[in-house]
Amino acid sequence: MNPITAVERTVVPAREARAVRVPQGRRVSVVDLEGGQVGDVFAFAADDVTEHLSASHTRSATNRLFPxxxxxxxxxxxxxxxTLVSDTSPGRHxxxxxxxxxxxxxxxxxxxxxxxxxxxLHRALASMGLALPFTPQPVNVFMRIPVDEEGRLDWLPAVSRPGDAITFRADMDCVLVVSACPQDLxxxxxxxxxxxxxxxxxxSD
Incomplete structure (x- = not known):
């Protein structure tokens, strides 16, 4: 089998989502094409999508609120x-x-x-013949929600720039779904x- 030598790009239109399969060991980037856009990132075990990336289990393992x-x-x-391997954005997620x-x-x-x-999310999974009876909490890339000393949250505009990217390595065969968040209110x-x-x-990259 010949190695994959070109980037496989899937554009996620504004307000929509797309799903891709990512083999174990491959890297995948989420790119902010125009800047200032939040992406909801979901990941699922390829052989059983009821096993999913869990923000709460990740926080307990890393002892961090943010990636x-x-x-x-x-x-x-x-x-x-x-695994989060690189990030060219200001790092707010x-x-x-x-x-x-x-x-x-x-x-x-x-x-x-x-x-x-x-x-x-559910439409993107359905496009691959997959279904899930619940909606996991995503990792919200480029989303800026600081926590103050009294525990309050603030909802601030994303500061990612055109072309900024956050890159992950797949630690198992997985299905990755990215939604270009439609939040406009x-x-x-x-x-x-x-x-x-x-x-x-x-x-080979």
Whole structure:
């Protein structure tokens, strides 16, 4: 079998999600194409998508609220699924906030048709013939949610720049889903959601 020598890019249109399969050992990047866009990243064991990247299990393993280069992400069965290997962005990412969903937008006064990361996730999985009865908490790349000394959260615009990328290595065969977050009622995307890209990097890279 010939090695993969070119980047396999999947564009994630604004307000939508895409799913890709990532073999163990390959690296995959989430790229902010225009800057200032949050991406909800979900990862699942390729042979059983009920095993998923778990922010809470990852926090207990790393003793950190937020991701850092060199650290692993763990599943709900406490197995490593991804390692954060590089980050060209300012390094602001979130592991506290649930995926936006229709109920969240209803509470914010949006129309029932408003896109959401939860709905995007399930559509992206369905495109691969997969289904899940729940929505895991994502890793929200480029999302800036600082915690103050009294434990309050602030929702700030993403500061990622055009072309900034966060890169993971797959620690098992996995399915990665990225949603270009459609949030336009809270200012995390500067009010105007834009596109992301998923780059599965060459085997020789």
């Amino acid at each position: 850092a280069v060199g650290e692993r992400f763990f599943t709900d069965r406490r197995r490593p699924i991804l 979130d592991m506290l906030i649930a995926a936006c969903d229709p109920e969240r937008y209803a509470a914010l006064g949006a129309q029932p048709s408003h896109a959401s990361c939860a709905s995007n 809270v200012d995390i995307n500067g009010g105007v959601p834009t596109s992301l890209a998923i780059d599965v990097l060459p085997e």
